[in-house]
Amino acid sequence: MGVVYAIDLIGTFAFAISGALVAKREDFDIFGVIIIAFVTAVGGGMLRDILINAYPINWIGDLNYIWVILMAVVVMYLFKSKIASLSKTMFLFDTVGISVFTILGLQKGLSFHLPPIVALIMGMVSAVFGGVLRDVLTREVPLIFKKEIYASACLLGGVVYLILQKLKIDSNLQFIISAAVTFTVRFVAVKYRLQLPKIDKDIFGN
Amino acid sequence: MGVVYAIDLIGTFAFAISGALVAKREDFDIFGVIIIAFVTAVGGGMLRDILINAYPINWIGDLNYIWVILMAVVVMYLFKSKIASLSKTMFLFDTVGISVFTILGLQKGLSFHLPPIVALIMGMVSAVFGGVLRDVLTREVPLIFKKEIYASACLLGGVVYLILQKLKIDSNLQFIISAAVTFTVRFVAVKYRLQLPKIDKDIFGN
Amino acid sequence: MGVVYAIDLIGTFAFAISGALVAKREDFDIFGVIIIAFVTAVGGGMLRDILINAYPINWIGDLNYIWVILMAVVVMYLFKSKIASLSKTMFLFDTVGISVFTILGLQKGLSFHLPPIVALIMGMVSAVFGGVLRDVLTREVPLIFKKEIYASACLLGGVVYLILQKLKIDSNLQFIISAAVTFTVRFVAVKYRLQLPKIDKDIFGN
Numbered sequence: 001m002g003v004v005y006a007i008d009l010i011g012t013f014a015f016a017i018s019g020a021l022v023a024k025r026e027d028f029d030i031f032g033v034i035i036i037a038f039v040t041a042v043g044g045g046m047l048r049d050i051l052i053n054a055y056p057i058n059w060i061g062d063l064n065y066i067w068v069i070l071m072a073v074v075v076m077y078l079f080k081s082k083i084a085s086l087s088k089t090m091f092l093f094d095t096v097g098i099s100v101f102t103i104l105g106l107q108k109g110l111s112f113h114l115p116p117i118v119a120l121i122m123g124m125v126s127a128v129f130g131g132v133l134r135d136v137l138t139r140e141v142p143l144i145f146k147k148e149i150y151a152s153a154c155l156l157g158g159v160v161y162l163i164l165q166k167l168k169i170d171s172n173l174q175f176i177i178s179a180a181v182t183f184t185v186r187f188v189a190v191k192y193r194l195q196l197p198k199i200d201k202d203i204f205g206n
Numbered sequence: 207m208g209v210v211y212a213i214d215l216i217g218t219f220a221f222a223i224s225g226a227l228v229a230k231r232e233d234f235d236i237f238g239v240i241i242i243a244f245v246t247a248v249g250g251g252m253l254r255d256i257l258i259n260a261y262p263i264n265w266i267g268d269l270n271y272i273w274v275i276l277m278a279v280v281v282m283y284l285f286k287s288k289i290a291s292l293s294k295t296m297f298l299f300d301t302v303g304i305s306v307f308t309i310l311g312l313q314k315g316l317s318f319h320l321p322p323i324v325a326l327i328m329g330m331v332s333a334v335f336g337g338v339l340r341d342v343l344t345r346e347v348p349l350i351f352k353k354e355i356y357a358s359a360c361l362l363g364g365v366v367y368l369i370l371q372k373l374k375i376d377s378n379l380q381f382i383i384s385a386a387v388t389f390t391v392r393f394v395a396v397k398y399r400l401q402l403p404k405i406d407k408d409i410f411g412n
Numbered sequence: 413m414g415v416v417y418a419i420d421l422i423g424t425f426a427f428a429i430s431g432a433l434v435a436k437r438e439d440f441d442i443f444g445v446i447i448i449a450f451v452t453a454v455g456g457g458m459l460r461d462i463l464i465n466a467y468p469i470n471w472i473g474d475l476n477y478i479w480v481i482l483m484a485v486v487v488m489y490l491f492k493s494k495i496a497s498l499s500k501t502m503f504l505f506d507t508v509g510i511s512v513f514t515i516l517g518l519q520k521g522l523s524f525h526l527p528p529i530v531a532l533i534m535g536m537v538s539a540v541f542g543g544v545l546r547d548v549l550t551r552e553v554p555l556i557f558k559k560e561i562y563a564s565a566c567l568l569g570g571v572v573y574l575i576l577q578k579l580k581i582d583s584n585l586q587f588i589i590s591a592a593v594t595f596t597v598r599f600v601a602v603k604y605r606l607q608l609p610k611i612d613k614d615i616f617g618n
Contacts, residue, residue: 023557031564032557046463051252053261055465060530118266132343137544139553141345145229145238152237257458259467324472338549347551351435351444358443 004175008104009068011097016041016072018094019134021083024076026138034073036134041069043130048105048122052112091190099182101127102154103161103175116162123158124151149189157182210381214310215274217303222247222278224300225340227289230282232344240279242340247275249336254311254328258318297396305388307333308360309367309381322368329364330357355395363388416587420516421480423509428453428484430506431546433495436488438550446485448546453481455542460517460534464524503602511594513539514566515573515587528574535570536563561601569594 019040023033042059049057059065076083083090105126109119128151135142161178188194225246229239248265255263265271282289289296311332315325334357341348367384394400431452435445454471461469471477488495495502517538521531540563547554573590600606 026553026557028557032554035557050256050462051263051266057463060463060526063527063529066529066533114266115269117269117272136342136548137554137557139345139551141232142238142343145232145234145241145343256462257469257472320468320472321475323475323478327478342548345551347438348444348549351438351440351447351549 004100004104007096007100009064010093011100012041012065012068013072014090014093014097015130016069017076017083017090019130020073020076021080022134022138022140024080030073033076034070036137037073037076038066038069039137040130040134041065041072043133044101044126044128045105045130047129047133048108048125051125052109052114052122054108054112095183095186095190098127098150098154098186099157099179102157102182103179106158106161110165120155120158120162123161124154127154149186149194153182153186153189156185210306210310213302213306215270216299217306218247218271218274219278220296220299220303221336222275223282223289223296225336226279226282227286228340228344228346230286239282240276242343243279243282244272244275245343246336246340247271247278249339250307250332250334251311251336253335253339254314254331257331258315258320258328260314260318301389301392301396304333304356304360304392305363305385308363308388309385312364312367316371326361326364326368329367330360333360355392355400359388359392359395362391416512416516419508419512421476422505423512424453424477424480425484426502426505426509427542428481429488429495429502431542432485432488433492434546434550434552436492442485445488446482448549449485449488450478450481451549452542452546453477453484455545456513456538456540457517457542459541459545460520460537463537464521464526464534466520466524507595507598507602510539510562510566510598511569511591514569514594515591518570518573532567532570532574535573536566539566561598561606565594565598565601568597 016037020033020037022040023036026032028036038059042065045058049055079086102123104123106119106123108126109122110116114122132142134140157178157180160181161174164174164177222243226239226243228246229242232238234242244265248271251264255261285292308329310329312325312329314332315328316322320328338348340346363384366387367380370380370383428449432445432449434452435448438444440448450471454477457470461467491498514535516535518531518535520538521534522528526534544554546552569590572593573586576586576589
């Protein structure tokens with residue numbers, strides 16, 4: 001499915017740009033920038049593949065990831081000042097990226113005959129852990145741990161995919177609808193600054 | 207051996223609670239809390255399995271770990287205020303947990319025909335690295351690196367196991383005695399606030 | 413090739429000493445010191461082997477690494493005060509180490525039939541990621557990300573190796589020349605305090 005592959009590479013590109021920007025802001029040199037861009041872009045899928053024993057792992061099995069990441073680093077250096085003003089475009093790319101990464105990771109998990117809940121986790125790992133590794137290497141507290149709509153959006157899209165699959169609807173539709181769910185949830189959440197409640201007094205009152 | 211499996215799950219539960227408490231204290235949201243609970247509880251065994259190529263890795267091969275961890279997170283939220291007053295019970299669970307994790311990890315290493323010293327390291331990795339990963343993700347300096355009785359207790363229990371195995375005593379006894387050694391050493395060390403000397407002037411005098 | 417193996421162990425020793433020194437400075441206890449020495453010395457090769465599915469991984473397949481690392485820890489404690497004055501010797505060991513690690517990692521990658529660019533990355537991972545893991549565990553911003561001559565030197569040596577291999581010159585010569593390139597570049601860079609430009613105004617002027 002060529003469209004999905006294209007979106008996968010676009011998502012990779014967006015993740016790499018976001019990693020490169022963080023590294024640049026932290027005053028890393030060119031190698032640091034490349035490593036952080038790399039880890040952000042393919043770290044989630046890499047961890048997924050190691051966890052489920054899927055060798056060769058993502059970026060070793062398909063060199064296009066490397067080229068896309070290197071391109072993203074060049075683009076970041078060339079258009080650094082302009083990228084700030086493109087933050088909405090970047091956010092769109094990034095959100096498309098996690099939507100697709102989630103479903104692709106989930107599908108890979110299922111294709112390895114993992115139980116649905118494990119496949120679901122693999123979808124989330126694919127979409128989320130690149131950012132976690134980026135934050136660990138740049139000594140940030142992983143953002144994902146404090147603003148959970150991101151992970152919730154992946155979870156929801158993944159659950160929808162599993163349901164649609166049970167319903168045996170067309171497989172392209174399965175993909176499109178569930179990715180759209182993740183996309184929409186995150187998009188709306190960011191636009192209206194939604195956050196899940198910190199489960200605390202809000203819910204249990206203790 | 208049903209008893210060992212039960213203790214394994216109890217240890218997992220205790221580790222998950224401890225991870226969830228740390229994450230809550232750091233003001234992580236629900237997803238952050240689940241991830242930290244998860245990593246603390248199964249991170250050591252997961253790393254061990256990746257290092258020795260034991261697929262499917264621990265929590266993928268047995269879904270009960272996932273359910274136990276999710277239960278622990280719910281319990282943490284429900285009884286947060288009470289858990290503080292249960293710290294002695296939690297400490298007991300946790301100490302039983304590391305005692306069992308050490309021997310189970312060591313046994314798994316041996317069952318993969320690894321040399322005894324590597325199996326011993328695998329026992330310690332199983333018991334210790336969940337906490338290390340928790341600390342890395344929450345940006346703490348890993349506690350284990352500063353208060354070594356924890357690791358020493360695991361090491362001692364592991365060494366005792368290897369000796370008992372050479373002596374060919376009953377395999378249940380091997381397990382019980384060596385786990386009891388780890389348990390006792392840690393229990394006594396914490397009760398009397400023992401710490402290994404920082405090897406420094408204390409020992410080498412330079 | 414016995415000489416290469418000897419140099420591999422010497423490099424391991426140098427890396428272990430450097431890790432142990434950092435851990436000691438951070439006031440870690442004996443277990444913390446051993447773990448950091450271990451991770452610094454074999455972490456890069458361990459990560460490489462996990463990424464390319466090369467089991468048993470480096471230190472599990474050859475116990476000599478463990479003994480060398482334990483020896484290095486003892487040496488660090490015994491001669492702590494003298495090692496400071498030996499910093500030039502240590503730097504030489506360390507630089508020989510990365511030079512050899514890079515080419516050994518690259519060769520291992522090629523022997524697993526990986527594309528040259530992936531093998532090149534594996535060479536760099538071998539030489540560089542032990543230090544990255546050390547820095548993550550001790551909560552430093554990984555040095556490598558800020559002083560890139562280190563990584564550049566590895567990259568250059570690796571590229572030279574790939575070229576020499578295409579030219580089909582004697583395989584010992586391939587090894588020696590390319591390792592010498594890494595060694596020389598790093599040696600000269602440190603001696604004259606060279607740094608690649610932070611790509612910024614320096615280059616793109618924006």
